[in-house]
Amino acid sequence: MRSFIKFTAIIAALAMWAALMPGVAAAGETIVIDGSTTVGPIAKAMAEYYMSLHNDVNITVSESGSGNGAKSIVNGTCDIADMSRFMKPSEFSAAVEKGRMPVAHVVAVDGIAMIVHPSNPVKGLTVEQVRGIYTGSINNWKEIGGPDVAIVRITRDTNSGTYETFESLVMNKEKIHDSAEYVGSNGAIRQRVQSTPAAIGYVGLGFVDRSVNALEIDGIVPDRNTVSSGKYPIARPLFMFTNGYPELGSHLHAFITLYLTPRGQEIIEEIGFIPVTNYQK
């Protein structure tokens, strides 16, 4: 029996030791960020960058969806809500009713790229063709200049801001065909496309890499210039919302304006989004 007590005591002691160890260092301000999975990478990269400069600030980033972000800002449970769409009127009025005033910061612009497997000879489509593919009226690559292979449609899950943007910018109120495969994240779509020669999918520009081909849409390659100049048709701004404009000089203010600094823009570009200042170029 005694040995068991000893065993428990040792475990408890270890636990206390482990728990207290970081307790010495951790203190100071917290910034809570919640919301979209698309804006998540920007928030995460900026958070880690900011925390590496200011050791006393703890920034937590949840990637739970734009709707959740809106809820958190309405209920005052987060400092910054990442959203890949603008707030809905209902969300906005709910916030105002609770005495909160959401302020939008457009941190970056994101083009939605249609991606296919690199072995696919199709290099470009029109928006109509993309819509045709997703509504089910185009079912084979040969109908749009490819080989005789049935199209595998991949779409983001209905819970994502990317899906909603795709629905509003491309689908034009038509329903996505029910044979489409729903995938939980940008990374997962890319993975599906790079492993399936007949697949087509859509991801944020930041997720396009060499393993997939981004299609030209209406003859326009999605890249920094075409997206920021508005030529590329499937593009959208990405938001961070705060409750009121943050107090000047606070950590929150410094963090939320990071995207305006050269450093912030470098980060945004490095992880594949388009900094907002170039929009008018």
Add this chain to the structure above:
Amino acid sequence: MAEHENIKQTANIGSRLLMGARERRLRLIGSRIGHTVLIAIASSSLVALLFIFYFIIRDAVPFFRAEGFREFFLSTGWYPSRENPEFGALAIFLGSALVTLGAVAFSVPVGVMASLCLSDILPFSIRQVVKPVIEMLAAIPSVVYGFFALIVFAPALQQKGGSILAAGAMIVLVPLAAIAVIVAGDLICNYIAKKNDRAVRAAVTAGLALSAVFILYRIYGVIDGLRIESGTNALNASVILGIMALPTIVSVSEDALNSAGRELREGSYALGATRAETLVKVVMPAAKSGIVAAVILGVMRAIGETMVVWMASGNAARIPSPWFNLLEPVRTLTATIAGDMGEADHVTGSARYHVLFAMAASLLAIAFISNLISEIMVRKSRKGA
């Protein structure tokens, strides 16, 4: 009587010496209070369950009130984010059912056989080795299973799906075919030649075996040629869920088999039955309700699992064609709740938010009812023992 009094007095003498009447009364009151507190704390799980029911149903009711039952249970149009949203969850219910069915089809035979083996066939020393294996299978977190399904199993299925399936089918079919050949050979021999003629037996069995090998070879060829479009599909989720449900099924049905009793087995052996006959014809019927309970618990494990199906099932909200096609992606209730919660309008509590609670309530109802059934079954099996 007097003597009895006397003994009691002697027995209590120690405590009598130590405390007076008042103290004893205090102690009595104390124990009453203690008992009440004890019951209060012990009911915490009851309270927790009631709260869970209340909070889930409270948020599910507005959905049914606004949208009615018809669309939710009978339509397959799942478009929660459109301007005129559609909340048909039929395909999602069927997706859950299909994945669970697949898991059960794999795990029940394996699990029941394994539990028979553990309770009756294996010697004690080997059992001591096998038990930890089962415990480890039960202990591995579901996200690890999900990670394996997504990162290792899905690409493998996509690249060499046919071969993997064919190998799996052979693993199941070869032993089955062997048994079938033996039984059929025996029956045929008994039919044609009443005498125990070894040559005839050998010839018949060999003939059957050859044709079985030929059929298996053809089946292998057909399955080997299959191509799987997408590695994240109902099959992937089913296999992994089946493995996850195994420990539950094995341990519960092993309990039931053990409690079927020694006498039953000894009686059967005494009548000259072999071990297999004893197990199949005597022990298993006796432990039937316990095994059914095990299966139900396994089903519940599969239905309620979130991470594996979220990562591995493909999440397409439609009924596969044909409906039992495990090679197509499906979407399940749990994955829908986990995935859609973030984007639902918490703020205004729109239908899109409440529909997820409606799904949770359905899950809760399924879990509760099947749990009740399994409970009744377990009690029955205990009584029967």
Add this chain to the structure above:
Amino acid sequence: MEIGTRKILDRSFSSVGMFAIVLMAVSLVILLQPVIIRGFGAFAFRGTVEFREMMLDRFGRGDENGIRKETAEAELARRPVYELVEVFESELMDADPDFKTKYRSEFRDLKVRLEELLGPRVRDSDKALPRKCYGQTRWDRAGKKLHDVLYIESYDYSDPSKMGTRIFSPRADYFKGTSLEPLFDILERDIEGMMKPRPTLYWRFFFDESIDSHFFGGIWPEMLGTFYLSLGAMLFAIPFGIITAIYLAEYSGTGRFVSLLRTCISSLAGVPSIVFGLFGLAFFINTVHVSDSKSVLAGSLTLALLILPTIIRASEEAIIAVPRGYKEASMSVGASKWHTIIAVILPAAMPGILTSMIISLGRAAGETAPIIFTAAVSVGKPLGLLQVFNQPTPALPWNIYNLATEHEAVDEIRHIQYGMVFTLVLMVLMLNLAAILIRARITKRLRG
């Protein structure tokens, strides 16, 4: 049926049974084998000079002079490559348009890939993202990137009826006849000198914070978060669990209330974990407001509900298993029932209860669905003890999911994902091993 056939059937029945058991063992092995092998690779690998440089810059670890010397050597080995690139660049500037159009884009691509392999040439050009500051830190990944430099990946679309086929053509062939041609040979021959791979045991992987979204560094915040969550769940569940177990084992009879209670406990065990998550969100956060938003506290409470049935059942079994004689002996010397329970039964049942605690600790550590809405975040610092009441935390199970599906560079950080899975599995299996050992001792003692 023939007696011989019956015997064969009996044998084959037994072997099918054995086969089922073997199948379980095999699936366990198939499941654990990649996790263990590749998980090991997360902290035991061949680290390049880039890795040592990164550790020195970011964590101040390692022998500074030695590393500087090594870097200088690697620099020397790389010089011919950079010189060739510079020469070709100036050639390209003055070349005729045909030459330019032929080589410009491939040359740009080559430079990008070289930088991915070796890191930026000028080290003090500090970039915002640490991942861009260094070349490949791991030798296995460097091999892949080297392949990217040496070969051009292209597709042959000549057959219009089929999808294109992939071709790898040597980049050296493309640049044949230009001043760049020798570069590829040099690179292939001297890559070891440029990267200086060396077996590295990065045991601090478990105790470092992540750098740049898990590109570098370790998983300490996740481990600590998991630790807090599971320990917190235990703290809440243990008193309730043990007291309920005592009640069920010692006080209750077989009345209606008790059977209702038992039904409730088993129903609670059957509630899907995602429903616990929703409940935690709706009750602990939105109704009771234990914290403003996600927090370790809310997550622990939710997990506590989840493990409560496990603890109750196992503790009850442990209490019932205490020999009747202990209790009778205690009662016969005049101890009250409560006193008997505290002083005699509980200590005797302690090992069994401890087993239940350990197993449910493992269960709480591995659950993902209940903490999605109540506690888990993707990025955060390791928390201090007092911060658990109002702050969320990264946790291993959630971050495994998040990194495996959501990260912008899923493939580049595969080793970190495996490392996390490995750590989680190791934690849970160690806990279970402890439980098994304790139980073995109990059986031994009860027998002896």
